[in-house]
Amino acid sequence: MRILAEVARVLGFKLHLLIILQVLVMELAIIASGSLLLDVQNFYDSILDARGPSVVVTSISLAPFTSIVDVDQLRGKLKGVEGVALEERVYALVKIQHSSAILVGLEDRELGKIASSDSREANCVFVGEDLAHKLGLAPGMDVVAYSPYTSLPYVLRICGFAGRQPYSWMLVSRLELARSLRGLRGSQASVVVVHSEGGAEAVLGALGISSARRSIGERIFLAVRSTGGNFSARLYSAYAGEVLERLGVPVEVFYAVVVTVCATLAVSASMLGGFVLSARARELAVLRLSGASSRALRASLILMLLAYSLLGGVLSSLVLSLLPLELQLLGFGMKLGPKPAGLVAGVVLVWGFASASIARGEAFE
Secondary structure, rough: OHHHHHHHHHOOOOHHHHHHHHHHHHHHHHHHHHHHHHHHHHHHHHHHOOOOOOOEEEEEOOOEEEEEEEEHHHHOOOOOOEEEEEEEEEEEEEEOOEEEEEEEEEEEHHHHHHHHHHHOOOOOEEEHHHHHHHHHHOOOOEEEEOOOOOOOOEEEEEEEEEOOOOOEEEEEEEHHHHHHHHHOOOOOEEEEEEEEEOOHOOOOOOOOOOOOOOOOOOOOEEEEEEEEEEEEEEEOOOHHHHHHHHHHOOOHHHHHHHHHHHHHHHHHEEEEEEEEEEEEHHHHHHHHHOOHHHHHHHHHHHHHHHHHHHHHHHHHHHHHHHHOEEEEOOOEEEEEOOOHHHHHHHHHHHHHHHHHHHHHOOOOO
């Protein structure tokens, strides 16, 4: 332990701390950008329920808060599909008590499933329990909500609670009220969930989109541009796919970049440790000449390299656990995630090569 403390003193605590912070910043940047693009698909997953295969239709906008879908036009396109049912939803951002909140307008049938009362007041809204706790809202209160879409204030009556996820942080109202806050016409909505007895394939066929290479039971996100009576549509298996395509980056390329960066960081962490040791070779030689045991000195250096290897392995594992990726290779799906055996094997492999070079070294003889 005394030799390890001397080595740590020679190498410099501040230098180690600076390197670790640099690696952490790089990892956090990957997590932040990846999470923004990949985890946002859960929003559309929350819209779909267990009634079978469905298609979520929204406009080309990257957020439902600015999306506008012409429901009558969509219904006309789907009139030949057997057993089709459209579920309209309107999403809006509002300002309440200097805080931003999401307001979602639901059809009466859907609203009745989650509302704690059956009030029919025109300005009635139901508040999620988490949002109510944050803003101090309770049934019977009147609140003023400012709409950035119409630049007008609206007086809303809290009529009860929205009883379940994913509405715990939202305001829920009837479609008419949500349309007023969004400034939409009666035939417009933010998103439309299309249910069909023929499944998602029948819906996509009616819209002129090939569903080849897509599972009928897969949850599907459809980005639709509705102009001049014509639909220009693209099919995505995840919301992140549309975001990346709008940026001009195929989602497969993004996955490959994330995995490559994780692997590089895992190895480079150990390399950084080696660079630190090389930069302090003269000081370490002085420590050896001052009477430190060469065996103890080597053991201390190997332990430090192990710490760097573990740092890279653990952080890369953290990235892959927060970004659940799945790649297609030769027709087979591969889920990428932290596997303890693979992590240990990688760390031991990197550490072993570095340790062998130290053990064979002659500088400490």
